[in-house]
Amino acid sequence: MNIADYIAVTTLTFIVMEGVTWCTHKYVMHGFGWFLHEDHHQPGYPHVFEKNDAFFVVFAIPSILLFYFGIRPELNFMFFIGLGILLYGIAYFLVHDVLIHRRFKWFDKTNNQYLKGLRKAHKIHHKHLGKHDGECFGMLFVPFKYFNKRQ
Template identity: 80%
Template sequence: MIWLYFLGTTIITFIIMEGVTWCTHKYVMHGFGWYFHKDHHQPGYPHTFEKNDTFFAVFATPCILLFFLGLRPQLNYLFFVALGILFYGIAYFLVHDVLIHRRFNWFKNTNNRYLKGLRKAHKIHHKHLDKPNGECFGMLFVPFKYFRKRQ
């Protein structure tokens, strides 16, 4: 029965991470962290790594700490909070870096309506090359209008 609690903790954390991502993207990346995020909005940025990739290390740090604290003195709920964050991070990587920005040659020919909607919403986000006037700051949950056949 305790594993059901831990599974629920992981799933709820995963869902909450979308809100955390939205807020972080809007208020940190498009706020005081714009210096690191700016190159991500420049078309045709030629490098394998972007300054924007710095956020990966920053966001991974609390997750690593939660894994450590979740094993001390014995397995506890913090481990499963970290697991939810990790799973969200993996989903984010697969959707953002692989599917949307094609930084790796995986999932090139997807015909899935949901994945096409995610790509469309993110393309709208990248129409804005500067810091203000952004939209679609989420990653996995985007407005339904992007899933319609025609706009």
């Protein structure tokens, strides 16, 4: 494989991770993993860390393993799949924890329509405090209606 192939594998993995995240959020976090995700839907949760943060570890494990096996015996495509997962995890952290939930006050005053749309979609997701009847399970790709300036 050449450098263009590695870039393509990393990019494709990043894009596929949105689908993986959507499915995990809808069917695991709002399904049998609700016991870990529930505190995330409670307004004013008073702790720095949530049980929900365990999902970061769950997603980090395959990335770490792919990095490990992606350099043995020499650099191979698995390393770049792991890199795509890592880059998506960084994007997820920045969008979800920093921009939307403001666990860190880094992007408090954004006027970017895309970022405002992501924030709006996630607010709609969180209006449902329970496990059922949720909507907007994606993170970086959400329905176009949330980007409407008139809303």
